[in-house]
Amino acid sequence: DAGITQSPRHKVTETGTPVTLRCHQTENHRYMYWYRQDPGHGLRLIHYSYGVKDTDKGEVSDGYSVSRSKTEDFLLTLESATSSQTSVYFCAISQGLADYNEQFFGPGTRLTVL
Amino acid sequence: AQSVAQPEDQVNVAEGNPLTVKCTYSVSGNPYLFWYVQYPNRGLQFLLKYITGDNLVKGSYGFEAEFNKSQTSFHLKKPSALVSDSALYFCAVRSGTALIFGKGTTLSVSS
Numbered sequence: 001d002a003g004i005t006q007s008p009r010h011k012v013t014e015t016g017t018p019v020t021l022r023c024h025q026t027e028n029h030r031y032m033y034w035y036r037q038d039p040g041h042g043l044r045l046i047h048y049s050y051g052v053k054d055t056d057k058g059e060v061s062d063g064y065s066v067s068r069s070k071t072e073d074f075l076l077t078l079e080s081a082t083s084s085q086t087s088v089y090f091c092a093i094s095q096g097l098a099d100y101n102e103q104f105f106g107p108g109t110r111l112t113v114l
Numbered sequence: 115a116q117s118v119a120q121p122e123d124q125v126n127v128a129e130g131n132p133l134t135v136k137c138t139y140s141v142s143g144n145p146y147l148f149w150y151v152q153y154p155n156r157g158l159q160f161l162l163k164y165i166t167g168d169n170l171v172k173g174s175y176g177f178e179a180e181f182n183k184s185q186t187s188f189h190l191k192k193p194s195a196l197v198s199d200s201a202l203y204f205c206a207v208r209s210g211t212a213l214i215f216g217k218g219t220t221l222s223v224s225s
Binding site: 056 | 157159204211217
Protein backbone atom coordinates (compact mmCIF):
# COMPACT_ATOMS: atom_id res chain seq x y z
CA ASP A 1 0.00 0.00 0.00
CA ALA A 2 2.63 2.47 -1.16
CA GLY A 3 4.29 3.08 2.20
CA ILE A 4 1.12 4.33 3.89
CA THR A 5 -0.14 3.08 7.22
CA GLN A 6 -3.32 4.01 9.04
CA SER A 7 -4.13 3.57 12.68
CA PRO A 8 -6.24 2.25 14.16
CA ARG A 9 -7.50 -0.15 11.51
CA HIS A 10 -10.77 -0.67 13.33
CA LYS A 11 -12.51 1.41 15.96
CA VAL A 12 -15.85 1.33 17.68
CA THR A 13 -16.85 4.40 19.62
CA GLU A 14 -19.91 6.06 21.07
CA THR A 15 -21.79 9.11 19.87
CA GLY A 16 -20.33 12.32 21.23
CA THR A 17 -16.82 11.07 21.85
CA PRO A 18 -13.78 12.53 20.09
CA VAL A 19 -11.90 10.29 17.69
CA THR A 20 -8.53 10.77 15.98
CA LEU A 21 -7.36 8.73 13.03
CA ARG A 22 -3.73 8.73 11.99
CA CYS A 23 -2.14 8.44 8.58
CA HIS A 24 1.60 7.90 8.30
CA GLN A 25 3.61 7.83 5.07
CA THR A 26 7.20 6.95 4.35
CA GLU A 27 7.24 8.30 0.78
CA ASN A 28 7.94 11.94 1.65
CA HIS A 29 5.06 13.02 -0.59
CA ARG A 30 3.89 16.57 -0.15
CA TYR A 31 0.16 16.01 -0.63
CA MET A 32 -2.05 13.99 1.68
CA TYR A 33 -5.80 13.42 1.63
CA TRP A 34 -8.56 11.97 3.76
CA TYR A 35 -11.52 10.30 2.06
CA ARG A 36 -14.52 8.45 3.39
CA GLN A 37 -16.08 5.50 1.60
CA ASP A 38 -19.78 4.77 1.90
CA PRO A 39 -21.91 2.32 -0.08
CA GLY A 40 -23.47 3.98 -3.10
CA HIS A 41 -21.22 7.03 -2.83
CA GLY A 42 -17.79 5.85 -3.84
CA LEU A 43 -15.09 7.85 -2.08
CA ARG A 44 -15.55 11.48 -1.08
CA LEU A 45 -12.84 13.93 -0.08
CA ILE A 46 -12.96 15.22 3.51
CA HIS A 47 -9.80 17.32 3.82
CA TYR A 48 -6.42 17.52 2.19
CA SER A 49 -2.99 18.91 2.95
CA TYR A 50 -0.50 20.51 0.62
CA GLY A 51 2.29 20.82 3.14
CA VAL A 52 3.12 20.99 6.83
CA LYS A 53 0.46 23.09 8.55
CA ASP A 54 -1.26 23.71 5.18
CA THR A 55 -4.69 22.14 4.91
CA ASP A 56 -7.98 22.80 3.17
CA LYS A 57 -11.52 21.47 3.09
CA GLY A 58 -12.96 18.94 0.72
CA GLU A 59 -16.48 18.01 -0.30
CA VAL A 60 -17.65 16.58 3.05
CA SER A 61 -15.63 18.42 5.69
CA ASP A 62 -18.39 19.26 8.20
CA GLY A 63 -17.71 17.63 11.58
CA TYR A 64 -14.06 16.90 10.78
CA SER A 65 -10.79 18.68 11.42
CA VAL A 66 -7.25 17.82 10.39
CA SER A 67 -3.72 18.62 11.37
CA ARG A 68 -0.32 18.09 9.83
CA SER A 69 2.66 18.94 12.00
CA LYS A 70 5.12 16.71 10.13
CA THR A 71 5.42 15.74 6.47
CA GLU A 72 4.81 12.10 7.27
CA ASP A 73 1.74 12.40 9.49
CA PHE A 74 -1.79 13.58 8.73
CA LEU A 75 -4.40 13.36 11.48
CA LEU A 76 -8.16 13.35 11.06
CA THR A 77 -10.24 14.28 14.11
CA LEU A 78 -13.93 13.85 14.69
CA GLU A 79 -14.55 16.34 17.47
CA SER A 80 -17.82 14.75 18.55
CA ALA A 81 -18.58 11.58 16.65
CA THR A 82 -22.05 10.99 15.22
CA SER A 83 -23.61 7.86 13.76
CA SER A 84 -23.51 9.44 10.30
CA GLN A 85 -19.73 9.33 10.53
CA THR A 86 -19.73 5.55 10.60
CA SER A 87 -17.68 4.80 7.51
CA VAL A 88 -14.41 3.51 6.16
CA TYR A 89 -11.77 6.21 6.08
CA PHE A 90 -8.92 6.19 3.61
CA CYS A 91 -5.79 8.25 3.59
CA ALA A 92 -4.10 8.95 0.25
CA ILE A 93 -0.90 10.60 -0.88
CA SER A 94 0.37 12.05 -4.10
CA GLN A 95 3.68 13.38 -5.29
CA GLY A 96 2.24 16.49 -6.81
CA LEU A 97 -0.94 18.38 -7.33
CA ALA A 98 -0.85 18.20 -11.11
CA ASP A 99 -3.86 16.67 -12.75
CA TYR A 100 -1.85 13.72 -14.00
CA ASN A 101 -0.57 12.67 -10.58
CA GLU A 102 -2.29 9.57 -9.33
CA GLN A 103 -3.06 9.15 -5.66
CA PHE A 104 -1.98 6.16 -3.61
CA PHE A 105 -4.19 4.87 -0.85
CA GLY A 106 -3.66 3.42 2.59
CA PRO A 107 -5.40 0.27 3.88
CA GLY A 108 -8.29 2.15 5.52
CA THR A 109 -9.81 2.53 8.98
CA ARG A 110 -13.24 1.12 9.66
CA LEU A 111 -15.01 3.38 12.16
CA THR A 112 -18.29 2.49 13.82
CA VAL A 113 -20.10 5.11 15.88
CA LEU A 114 -22.79 3.64 18.13
CA ALA B 115 -18.77 20.20 -12.18
CA GLN B 116 -16.69 17.15 -12.96
CA SER B 117 -18.36 13.79 -12.52
CA VAL B 118 -18.11 10.17 -13.50
CA ALA B 119 -20.80 7.54 -13.77
CA GLN B 120 -20.50 3.80 -13.57
CA PRO B 121 -23.81 2.57 -14.94
CA GLU B 122 -23.47 -1.03 -13.73
CA ASP B 123 -23.44 -1.96 -10.05
CA GLN B 124 -22.27 -5.46 -10.91
CA VAL B 125 -20.69 -7.22 -13.85
CA ASN B 126 -20.57 -10.99 -14.07
CA VAL B 127 -18.24 -12.79 -16.44
CA ALA B 128 -16.89 -16.31 -16.82
CA GLU B 129 -13.19 -16.96 -16.42
CA GLY B 130 -11.37 -16.72 -19.73
CA ASN B 131 -13.95 -14.41 -21.29
CA PRO B 132 -13.27 -10.76 -22.03
CA LEU B 133 -14.53 -8.25 -19.51
CA THR B 134 -15.61 -4.62 -19.73
CA VAL B 135 -16.40 -2.29 -16.85
CA LYS B 136 -18.05 0.89 -18.06
CA CYS B 137 -17.39 4.49 -17.10
CA THR B 138 -18.66 7.74 -18.57
CA TYR B 139 -17.48 11.16 -17.59
CA SER B 140 -18.54 14.77 -17.63
CA VAL B 141 -15.81 17.39 -17.43
CA SER B 142 -15.08 20.91 -18.49
CA GLY B 143 -11.72 21.02 -20.16
CA ASN B 144 -9.35 18.13 -20.63
CA PRO B 145 -10.26 14.97 -18.75
CA TYR B 146 -7.76 13.23 -16.50
CA LEU B 147 -9.20 9.80 -15.84
CA PHE B 148 -8.18 6.98 -13.55
CA TRP B 149 -9.15 3.43 -12.71
CA TYR B 150 -8.65 1.89 -9.29
CA VAL B 151 -9.38 -1.58 -7.93
CA GLN B 152 -10.31 -2.47 -4.36
CA TYR B 153 -9.99 -6.00 -3.02
CA PRO B 154 -11.93 -6.95 0.13
CA ASN B 155 -10.66 -5.18 3.26
CA ARG B 156 -7.93 -3.44 1.31
CA GLY B 157 -7.25 0.07 0.14
CA LEU B 158 -7.61 1.18 -3.45
CA GLN B 159 -4.90 0.18 -5.89
CA PHE B 160 -4.09 2.31 -8.91
CA LEU B 161 -4.58 0.48 -12.22
CA LEU B 162 -4.11 3.03 -14.98
CA LYS B 163 -4.70 6.60 -16.07
CA TYR B 164 -5.45 8.63 -19.17
CA ILE B 165 -3.80 11.99 -19.46
CA THR B 166 -3.36 12.60 -23.16
CA GLY B 167 -2.22 10.83 -26.30
CA ASP B 168 -3.05 7.28 -27.26
CA ASN B 169 -6.70 6.43 -26.63
CA LEU B 170 -5.80 2.91 -25.48
CA VAL B 171 -4.09 2.96 -22.12
CA LYS B 172 -2.39 -0.13 -20.70
CA GLY B 173 -2.14 -0.68 -16.99
CA SER B 174 -1.43 -3.19 -14.27
CA TYR B 175 -2.50 -6.86 -14.16
CA GLY B 176 -3.28 -6.98 -17.90
CA PHE B 177 -5.97 -4.32 -17.75
CA GLU B 178 -6.41 -1.62 -20.34
CA ALA B 179 -8.85 1.20 -20.89
CA GLU B 180 -10.17 2.87 -23.97
CA PHE B 181 -10.72 6.60 -23.96
CA ASN B 182 -13.47 7.76 -26.30
CA LYS B 183 -13.89 11.51 -26.45
CA SER B 184 -17.01 11.54 -28.64
CA GLN B 185 -18.82 9.14 -26.31
CA THR B 186 -17.23 10.64 -23.16
CA SER B 187 -16.35 7.15 -22.00
CA PHE B 188 -13.38 5.45 -20.41
CA HIS B 189 -14.20 1.76 -20.24
CA LEU B 190 -11.92 -0.70 -18.48
CA LYS B 191 -11.18 -3.90 -20.36
CA LYS B 192 -9.30 -7.15 -20.10
CA PRO B 193 -9.08 -9.75 -22.87
CA SER B 194 -9.30 -12.79 -20.58
CA ALA B 195 -10.77 -12.55 -17.08
CA LEU B 196 -9.35 -14.36 -14.06
CA VAL B 197 -11.21 -15.38 -10.91
CA SER B 198 -8.67 -13.29 -9.01
CA ASP B 199 -9.92 -10.19 -10.87
CA SER B 200 -13.09 -10.31 -8.77
CA ALA B 201 -13.13 -7.02 -6.88
CA LEU B 202 -14.69 -3.56 -6.71
CA TYR B 203 -13.60 -1.20 -9.48
CA PHE B 204 -13.72 2.58 -9.36
CA CYS B 205 -13.44 5.09 -12.14
CA ALA B 206 -12.32 8.58 -11.14
CA VAL B 207 -11.74 11.97 -12.71
CA ARG B 208 -9.41 14.63 -11.44
CA SER B 209 -11.19 17.77 -10.27
CA GLY B 210 -8.92 20.39 -8.81
CA THR B 211 -7.39 18.92 -5.69
CA ALA B 212 -9.47 15.80 -5.45
CA LEU B 213 -10.36 12.73 -7.34
CA ILE B 214 -14.08 12.44 -8.00
CA PHE B 215 -15.05 8.80 -7.86
CA GLY B 216 -17.85 6.85 -9.39
CA LYS B 217 -19.94 4.66 -7.11
CA GLY B 218 -18.03 1.56 -8.08
CA THR B 219 -18.74 -1.63 -10.02
CA THR B 220 -18.40 -5.06 -8.49
CA LEU B 221 -16.79 -7.49 -10.89
CA SER B 222 -17.50 -11.16 -10.29
CA VAL B 223 -15.58 -13.71 -12.31
CA SER B 224 -16.85 -17.27 -12.09
CA SER B 225 -14.75 -20.36 -12.68
